[in-house]
Amino acid sequence: MILKSLKESRRLLLVTHVRPDGDAIGSILALGRGLSLMGKTVRLYNESPIPAIFRFLPGIEQIVSDPGPLSDYDTAVALDCSDLSRVGGLADAVSRIPTLINIDHHLTNTGFGAHQMIDPAASSTGELVYQILMDLGIAIDSAMAYAIYTAIFTDTGSFLFQNTNPKAFYICGRMVELGVNSYTVAQKLFATYSLGRLKLLNMVLDTIQISRNGKLSVMYLTQEMLRETETSVDDINGLVNYAKHIEDVQVAVLIQESQRLPGGGDRSHYHVSLRSNGPVDVAAIAESYGGGGHSGAAAYTTYTSLAEIKKNVFRLSDIF
Ligand code: 5GP
Ligand code: MN
Numbered sequence: 001m002i003l004k005s006l007k008e009s010r011r012l013l014l015v016t017h018v019r020p021d022g023d024a025i026g027s028i029l030a031l032g033r034g035l036s037l038m039g040k041t042v043r044l045y046n047e048s049p050i051p052a053i054f055r056f057l058p059g060i061e062q063i064v065s066d067p068g069p070l071s072d073y074d075t076a077v078a079l080d081c082s083d084l085s086r087v088g089g090l091a092d093a094v095s096r097i098p099t100l101i102n103i104d105h106h107l108t109n110t111g112f113g114a115h116q117m118i119d120p121a122a123s124s125t126g127e128l129v130y131q132i133l134m135d136l137g138i139a140i141d142s143a144m145a146y147a148i149y150t151a152i153f154t155d156t157g158s159f160l161f162q163n164t165n166p167k168a169f170y171i172c173g174r175m176v177e178l179g180v181n182s183y184t185v186a187q188k189l190f191a192t193y194s195l196g197r198l199k200l201l202n203m204v205l206d207t208i209q210i211s212r213n214g215k216l217s218v219m220y221l222t223q224e225m226l227r228e229t230e231t232s233v234d235d236i237n238g239l240v241n242y243a244k245h246i247e248d249v250q251v252a253v254l255i256q257e258s259q260r261l262p263g264g265g266d267r268s269h270y271h272v273s274l275r276s277n278g279p280v281d282v283a284a285i286a287e288s289y290g291g292g293g294h295s296g297a298a299a300y301t302t303y304t305s306l307a308e309i310k311k312n313v314f315r316l317s318d319i320f
Pocket of ligand 2: 023024105125155
């Protein structure tokens, strides 16, 4: 049904989640380019700024923060969004576009939209986009290959995470055959840090606390730390994983003070990232706080205080 609907569409708005990661960005770029090559009018939308590390991707400038009048579109495609509100402020307006397609791999996907392709066994949304491009008979060029490779490479944590599956290796291998320089991608994404990022890492690591049973680690990051190290949200990417590498730790938590929202008064709000390396399903925990994600990586946003979040999170360690 997705294929039929994509073939029949003429003017599409492709959207993905706020604070986009490599999977969100790679998926929207690859599908956007494929559909454009089919002769369709396509616009790529994201509410948030695009992190600097992804600026090497061909076509990245086509992801815009102004979609124009939404009445222009006959079809919307949401990529890597477990629920439509992940799109941000425009979610309601997007839901009124006549046909809504939902392409995602989150366990917690709510099944929104008229047509869906939801596969929690997929490593990434990029893997699903590859499948769609194949099924549509689109020849993948180097730009699409870079986008798909980046989606899979980042969402599998460079093939380190449990969602790494045979298709992830197979597709990335094909993308390299189609022109991706895997060394370039690795350098751009994971090997080039500013001095500020290392200083930030130092500060965040200094906040680590471990639960009494040793199975949970908690770190936090404040806006003040970003100011002091002259870093930005771009530099936060991946920090949560450090605390997961500690011996015996099963769940790592990074509590991140978010930037105040315009008009949001002086209340801080926090983005709480959860990572699990084993039996604990952190998607279920995030969901209970109104967020979501995968069993191994999930997150939620909250307006409670840092002390309160820490108290609640440490209480979790009693159950595993
Ligand atoms: P991160 O900790 O990197 O921000 O997010 C981890 C995972 O949880 C990602 O797959 C991301 O898409 C998902 N996620 C992050 N924040 C939210 C949220 O507020 N709601 C939902 N449903 N998923 C989220
Ligand atoms: Mn993803």
